[in-house]
Amino acid sequence: MTKDKVKAVVVSKECLMDDIFSLTIKVGENISKAVPGQFIDLYSNDKSRMLPRPISICDVDSEKEEMRIVFRTVGAGTSEFSTYEKGDTVEIVGPLGNGYDIKDADKDKVHVLLGGGIGIPPMLYLAKKLNEAGVPKDNIKTVIGFRDKNTFLVEDLEKYSQVFITSDNGEIGIKGNVIDGLREYNIKPDVIYACGPTPMLKGISAYAAENSVTAYISLEERMACGIGACLACVCKSSDVDGHSKVKNKRICKDGPVFLSEEVEL
Amino acid sequence: MTKDKVKAVVVSKECLMDDIFSLTIKVGENISKAVPGQFIDLYSNDKSRMLPRPISICDVDSEKEEMRIVFRTVGAGTSEFSTYEKGDTVEIVGPLGNGYDIKDADKDKVHVLLGGGIGIPPMLYLAKKLNEAGVPKDNIKTVIGFRDKNTFLVEDLEKYSQVFITSDNGEIGIKGNVIDGLREYNIKPDVIYACGPTPMLKGISAYAAENSVTAYISLEERMACGIGACLACVCKSSDVDGHSKVKNKRICKDGPVFLSEEVEL
Amino acid sequence: MNMSVDIAGVVMKNPVTVASGTFGSGMEYSDFVDLSALGAVTTKGVANIPWQGNPTPRIAETPSGMMNAVGLQNPGIDTFLERDLPFLKGYDTKIIVNVCGKSEDDYVDVVEKLADSPADLLEINVSCPNVKEGGIAFGQNPDALFEITKKVKKAAKQPIIMKLSPNVTDITEMARAAEAGGADALSLINTLTGMKIDIYKRRFAVANKTGGVSGPAIRPIAVRMVYQVAKAVKLPIIGMGGIASAEDAIEFIMAGATAVSVGTANFRNPSVTLDVIKGIEEFMKAQGINDISEIRGCVD
Amino acid sequence: MNMSVDIAGVVMKNPVTVASGTFGSGMEYSDFVDLSALGAVTTKGVANIPWQGNPTPRIAETPSGMMNAVGLQNPGIDTFLERDLPFLKGYDTKIIVNVCGKSEDDYVDVVEKLADSPADLLEINVSCPNVKEGGIAFGQNPDALFEITKKVKKAAKQPIIMKLSPNVTDITEMARAAEAGGADALSLINTLTGMKIDIYKRRFAVANKTGGVSGPAIRPIAVRMVYQVAKAVKLPIIGMGGIASAEDAIEFIMAGATAVSVGTANFRNPSVTLDVIKGIEEFMKAQGINDISEIRGCVD
Numbered sequence A, B: 001m002t003k004d005k006v007k008a009v010v011v012s013k014e015c016l017m018d019d020i021f022s023l024t025i026k027v028g029e030n031i032s033k034a035v036p037g038q039f040i041d042l043y044s045n046d047k048s049r050m051l052p053r054p055i056s057i058c059d060v061d062s063e064k065e066e067m068r069i070v071f072r073t074v075g076a077g078t079s080e081f082s083t084y085e086k087g088d089t090v091e092i093v094g095p096l097g098n099g100y101d102i103k104d105a106d107k108d109k110v111h112v113l114l115g116g117g118i119g120i121p122p123m124l125y126l127a128k129k130l131n132e133a134g135v136p137k138d139n140i141k142t143v144i145g146f147r148d149k150n151t152f153l154v155e156d157l158e159k160y161s162q163v164f165i166t167s168d169n170g171e172i173g174i175k176g177n178v179i180d181g182l183r184e185y186n187i188k189p190d191v192i193y194a195c196g197p198t199p200m201l202k203g204i205s206a207y208a209a210e211n212s213v214t215a216y217i218s219l220e221e222r223m224a225c226g227i228g229a230c231l232a233c234v235c236k237s238s239d240v241d242g243h244s245k246v247k248n249k250r251i252c253k254d255g256p257v258f259l260s261e262e263v264e265l
Numbered sequence C, D: 001m002n003m004s005v006d007i008a009g010v011v012m013k014n015p016v017t018v019a020s021g022t023f024g025s026g027m028e029y030s031d032f033v034d035l036s037a038l039g040a041v042t043t044k045g046v047a048n049i050p051w052q053g054n055p056t057p058r059i060a061e062t063p064s065g066m067m068n069a070v071g072l073q074n075p076g077i078d079t080f081l082e083r084d085l086p087f088l089k090g091y092d093t094k095i096i097v098n099v100c101g102k103s104e105d106d107y108v109d110v111v112e113k114l115a116d117s118p119a120d121l122l123e124i125n126v127s128c129p130n131v132k133e134g135g136i137a138f139g140q141n142p143d144a145l146f147e148i149t150k151k152v153k154k155a156a157k158q159p160i161i162m163k164l165s166p167n168v169t170d171i172t173e174m175a176r177a178a179e180a181g182g183a184d185a186l187s188l189i190n191t192l193t194g195m196k197i198d199i200y201k202r203r204f205a206v207a208n209k210t211g212g213v214s215g216p217a218i219r220p221i222a223v224r225m226v227y228q229v230a231k232a233v234k235l236p237i238i239g240m241g242g243i244a245s246a247e248d249a250i251e252f253i254m255a256g257a258t259a260v261s262v263g264t265a266n267f268r269n270p271s272v273t274l275d276v277i278k279g280i281e282e283f284m285k286a287q288g289i290n291d292i293s294e295i296r297g298c299v300d
């Protein structure tokens, strides 16, 4: 009984672009110990919506005990969250899952952070933590992909990393996806941390295998419990999983971050 | 297509006592033409609650196009309404139903308004309208019953009527119900307008029959459509009803105000 | 862009009608909705004689839905023919008359009286969970359903729609029985039998003890049944159960429904039917759908 | 004040357990809930060998509920005996093991392996709508249910609870079949078969096409079935379906349930079971109820 659902108070809300919002919420001490790549579950205040919404941790201010999340409005839940204003409360559980492993972060190695679309937010906290762990800004290279010239979080990421931009339509940065970006910007990763849509992650897994680079990728699946009990959120794993012994890892509990070779996309 | 659901903005919210709240909302011109005894349907902002909540019109400021309602929190819907603050919006339909008939209000007759508990609010707008129709304050006698010394709307009612109070435990006014009040305060009604719990209305119907007084009583029943279509909210009527020809009048459409001899409680 | 649909030869200008019993005969709702905008108006169940219905309370709210045990209060076919049908005739919409009864003869009686009326389609309610006799007794037994369908079909001048109950183990068995009996179309689902208890009063929330659950809560069950029935029989289907938006309506059409009915949602928004129609139109435009039939049953 | 209840000779300290499949074996939830506070822990369905379950997406949200087609992924009885039961043994709570299978032999196999385990009660899941073989095939046919109950009862050392499917025309017929087969208790309801379509992708929302609907949306149907079954058989009932608060739990008890399970609501609030237990206690105090059995089936 070390965890609980808590009521977090909204400190600020910002619309970063069209349908992308940033919420900063006051959370307890416990939650502010989160590591990059972990997520929280947000509960809707509307009783017709029973399931929590998993949202990645974008940033943590452990002194203020504040956490920032950035999300796209895609359905009823995220639309509700986008209406929150300062002073509103939202129930959350977290931090949940296993984040990116940066225990052995080597300051001389090239750490490459790849974020596509709404997979960009977790990269901010990751870049910050790598930086705090002693990796110089020059060895933290963030390649982020947008649809078009509408970007978000770029300035925040530039505080801790070198930022390289790609866009689907070429309106900004390199035209193409983040792997095109790697090539075009001539970046040679020693280790990759990625979050984004499945096709992008597939590409990264292939790239990592070809180039024998360690790649951590963060997966998504619909979730119910968010803590590993209900088996809603599994992905195919290369090895037999610890829980059910059937090569089905739980994204919420064993992930969301996996080594690329651990899972089959 | 003369009616529609509208979004009303909350102008002010007040807690009158423990669980009794007053909401003033800005409504359209249409709605501010309401007559006393009519009600509005309020829709919950929570999607898990499908049905509207019928609430009586307590007062109307037709110049400001504002309407006041007063309600007790008894369940999820009224609890939600009690959290509304200035600027919040609430969807409503109305005015609905048939109110008290004051067309023939005779300024020389004794108009007695009987309100029990949460049946008191509609009496305010009724007293005001009778007063505006030329009935002097002395001939508008409002007898209102509370549980105990915690009262509400008394001062408002005193603007338009003589107010007489009863309470269940005798902490204030006459100990007893509003019929005890009639007797004790020696009031001789020419016409009665009543709203309150069913036992009280039963008593009033009996009183009216015995004393050959015209009594209008306002009934309650659970409602779905609120406009006479679904047949959820019927009461037993003395005569065959116009709609289904089975002695079942629709409270939402044929009422909520009935002549006491029209209905069987 | 074509939104019109054909139910047993009757062409509705769009696939949207209302669920029987939630809209009366349209009179009250005509303050909120131009009835001519609807594909059809489906009227409250009508019997051969006036019915009293059940005692109150007749309804209760449930999570994302409601329970009702109105018990088919209605003025009987004579008043209906005199008052309600002439009223509806004044609008440019199809008329679906929902018929209820306690015995086979009751149904036949009503259906015969409707022969020369302006009713376009007859929806036979053999699935009301709130009346003791008739109704559900036919709706939960395939043989009884087959028999009554045959009898009603023989007596009816208009095409008949058999309205199915979801309170069965296998809805396709019922659908096939109705098809074999000669039904021209099917509508589903009626309400699911439910119960609610007021724990403080230690009493049932509706006087009838049980009631029929409707509203968004039952939508997934309704969609599943429409899908199953669309695969099992060739008849056109009017799908319903919890439709509250254009998205919901399209879900039923993609599951295999030809038309859809909006019921409980009318209580949350009296003009919701107009939103549903407009939303379907917008969806078709946005998705480049020229004819609504393109998406009917498109999910496999 | 006595909150304890007796299910087939097994005394639970309070009437609250969890619904199989929503709580794993309690390990993950033990971060949020002191498992010793629960009347019992009911574990996720376990088969004779590990099961892979269905492809993803396995779940979808529905109005006031959800749909799941997890498909009974589980590690098989051997791992379960080695890992999960010893873990649960560390808590002061009863253990109800939910058993699934594809054939009668599968069930018997698991039940026999549990004979000398710390399991207090065995809940036999013959009602999972999400697996092709077994499961629901037994749960929708009274004869098959009678047969499997008899076989499992014969093999079982612990009392057996047959878990019933709501996807039937007459739940009392199923309850009576289980009683005749020798069941010691019944639990109901399992999920209602539903379907959801993603209209933009023109695809089923869960990979299995259909899924089981659970959560508050189905509560009125569950309460009705518990009430009907309580009148039809003498067996103790574990009631479930949409319980999310103490009020909901009490509703089931007043309908005739001896104990109750909290399922989907755990997903909305991981420590909801504690609130339910506390709330029942407060209700009993406020209403002057000395023994929970006083209100069991008190509504007629």
Ligand SMILES: Cc1cc2nc3c(=O)[nH]c(=O)nc-3n(C[C@H](O)[C@H](O)[C@H](O)COP(=O)(O)OP(=O)(O)OC[C@H]3O[C@@H](n4cnc5c(N)ncnc54)[C@H](O)[C@@H]3O)c2cc1C
Binding pocket: A039, A051, A052, A053, A054, A055, A056, A057, A070, A071, A072, A073, A074, A075, A076, A077, A078, A079, A118, A121, A122, A219, A220, A221, A222, A223, A256, D060, D061
């Ligand atoms: C570990 C993890 C981290 C995530 N981090 C972020 C983030 O930082 N920012 C962000 O914008 N989004 C993030 N997502 C996706 C986010 O969870 C969904 O966009 C969100 O749940 C949609 O909810 P909704 O009510 O708006 O949409 P609806 O479609 O109405 O949701 C219906 C149901 O499906 C689920 N669902 C819908 N889309 C997804 C999805 N892509 N992944 C998982 N569940 C989904 C919802 O949680 C809900 O249960 C993350 C997902 C996961 C699994």
Ligand SMILES: Cc1cc2nc3c(=O)[nH]c(=O)nc-3n(C[C@H](O)[C@H](O)[C@H](O)COP(=O)(O)OP(=O)(O)OC[C@H]3O[C@@H](n4cnc5c(N)ncnc54)[C@H](O)[C@@H]3O)c2cc1C
Binding pocket: B039, B051, B052, B053, B054, B055, B056, B057, B070, B071, B072, B073, B074, B075, B076, B077, B078, B079, B118, B121, B122, B219, B220, B221, B222, B223, B256, C060, C061
């Ligand atoms: C014509 C009319 C006028 C009314 N005027 C007022 C008023 O001015 N002030 C006030 O406080 N109350 C008034 N009521 C009662 C008020 O409608 C209920 O208290 C309210 O609906 C309860 O909603 P809830 O969600 O809080 O309770 P819940 O118990 O959660 O409601 C569940 C369902 O039951 C219905 N319901 C519950 N109690 C009643 C009731 N007494 N009458 C009708 N439906 C009920 C609700 O509308 C809802 O559909 C009036 C009722 C009617 C019929």
Ligand SMILES: Cc1cc2nc3c(=O)[nH]c(=O)nc-3n(C[C@H](O)[C@H](O)[C@H](O)COP(=O)(O)O)c2cc1C
Binding pocket: B224, B230, C019, C020, C021, C022, C044, C045, C068, C070, C072, C098, C125, C128, C163, C189, C190, C191, C213, C214, C215, C216, C218, C240, C241, C242, C243, C261, C262, C263, C264, C265
């Ligand atoms: C208040 C009410 C009354 C109803 N009356 C009838 C009826 O008279 N005849 C009928 O066939 N169905 C009746 N129904 C069932 C509806 O037509 C419909 O099948 C069901 O409510 C599911 O649709 P919904 O979820 O959109 O309401 C009634 C439903 C409600 C809620």
Ligand SMILES: Cc1cc2nc3c(=O)[nH]c(=O)nc-3n(C[C@H](O)[C@H](O)[C@H](O)COP(=O)(O)O)c2cc1C
Binding pocket: A224, A230, D019, D020, D021, D022, D044, D045, D068, D070, D072, D098, D125, D128, D163, D189, D190, D191, D213, D214, D215, D216, D218, D240, D241, D242, D243, D261, D262, D263, D264, D265
């Ligand atoms: C994700 C999930 C998994 C389930 N797994 C099982 C299971 O393994 N065995 C079983 O008998 N029931 C299973 N069920 C059904 C529940 O035990 C319960 O009967 C049903 O969900 C209704 O209760 P609820 O509305 O409280 O969730 C599962 C339900 C859910 C939501």
Ligand code: FES
Binding pocket: A222, A223, A224, A225, A226, A227, A228, A229, A230, A231, A232, A233, A234, A250, A251, A252, A253
């Ligand atoms: S969401 Fe329940 S196991 Fe992952």
Ligand code: FES
Binding pocket: B222, B223, B224, B225, B226, B227, B228, B229, B230, B231, B232, B233, B234, B250, B251, B252, B253
């Ligand atoms: S609430 Fe529908 S008729 Fe009165």
